[in-house]
Amino acid sequence: MTANIVQTITPVTHDLGQFEVRRVLPGKARQMVGPFIFVDQFGPGQLDIGNGMDVRPHPHINLATVTWLFEGAIDHRDTLGTFSTIRPGTVNLMTAGRGIAHSERSPEAERAAGPSLYGMQTWLALPDGREEIDPAFDAVRDLPIVEDSGARACVIMGALWGERAAKTTHAETIYAEIALKPGGAVPLEAGAEERAVMLVGGEAQIDGVSLELHELAVLAPGQAMTLTSREGGRVMLLGGEAFASERHVWWNFVSSDPARIEQAKDDWRAGRFGTVPGDAEEFIPLPDRPKTVSYP
Structure with missing residues (x-):
């Protein structure tokens, strides 16, 4: 640890054959950073021609999913009837609220060429009083x-460096992709209650302290810092307001009330989430022992 980096979290890595998924939240070391309660980084990976990513329909409650790609494309479908192809430069926010189901699959054109996959999948817990809002997609x-000769930063959610993204935030949220050229530097503002950075490519430093690839570095609150790179790198910045109340996680469900998660389990078993138009032939069954759980 350093004065500016108060915690580092090493990801749990799942090898899916042609690409890896690295999970830093939730875990035993920490459950949340701001509203972010789930953080996966996947790829870079190149799949064989004819293959693709196939995440069958599955449910969520009391959270919002945020999908951000560096490379590749993903077809999103949900029980609202939404169809959207996610590509680099587009942020997809799916608000589950009281309940939604969706699927994520490689587009057919990508399969024909051999899909590439490289990006971030995160969940935002919904704040008290808003957990059961209507589901939505945006x-x-x-x-x-925001850019200069040494760096280019895309503000995905929230307000940073004097700019605000036109994206719904249910709680105070900051989320940005920062691309640093060799010798580049970016100031990290001190405003958010909780912040963390993840190096997802190349190399970078916080006030001279090197970041480890794919680790989540939780930053000290209330301190302005500088992110730099000697040779070039890609860094994700995430965080926002600290939640005062506890959140529970079980599989794809997040809630402040454990009983609400039990109800969601029953609803999925009984088919009460509905079907996904255009992808109604299969679904992911409720697991006995999910990989994503709370760590009290």
Whole structure:
């Protein structure tokens, strides 16, 4: 640890054959950073021609999913009837609220060429009083860019460097992709209650302290810092307001009330989430022992 980095979290890595998925939240070391309660980084990976990513329909409650790609494409379908192809530069926000189911699959054109996959999948816990809002979906392509000769930062959610993204935030949230050229530098503002950075490519430093690839570095609150790179790197910045109340996680369900998660389990078993138009032939059954759980 350093004065500016108060915690580092090493990801749990799942090898899916042609690409890896690295999970830093939730875990035994820490459950949340701001509203972020689930953080996966996947790829880079190149799949064989004819293959693709196939995440069958599955449910969520009391959270919002945020999908951000560096490379590749994903077809999103949900029980609202939404169809959206996620590509780099577009942020997809799916608000589960009281309940939604969706699928994520490689587009057919990508399969024909051999899909590439490289990006981030995160969940935001919904704040008290808003956990059971109506489900919704939003895709935004026109995102603020802050750049100079040494760095380019895309503001995915929230307000940073004097710019605000046109994306719904249910709680105070900051989320950005920072691309550093060799010798580049970016100031990290001190405003958010909780912040963390993840190096997802190349190399970078916080006030001269090197970041480890794919680790989540939780930053000290209330301190301005500088992110730099000697040779070039890609860094994700995430965080926002600290939640005062506890959140529970079981599989794809997040809630402040454990009983609500039990109800969601029953609803999925009974088919009460509905079907996904255009992808109604299969689904992911409720697991006995999910990989994503709370760590009290």
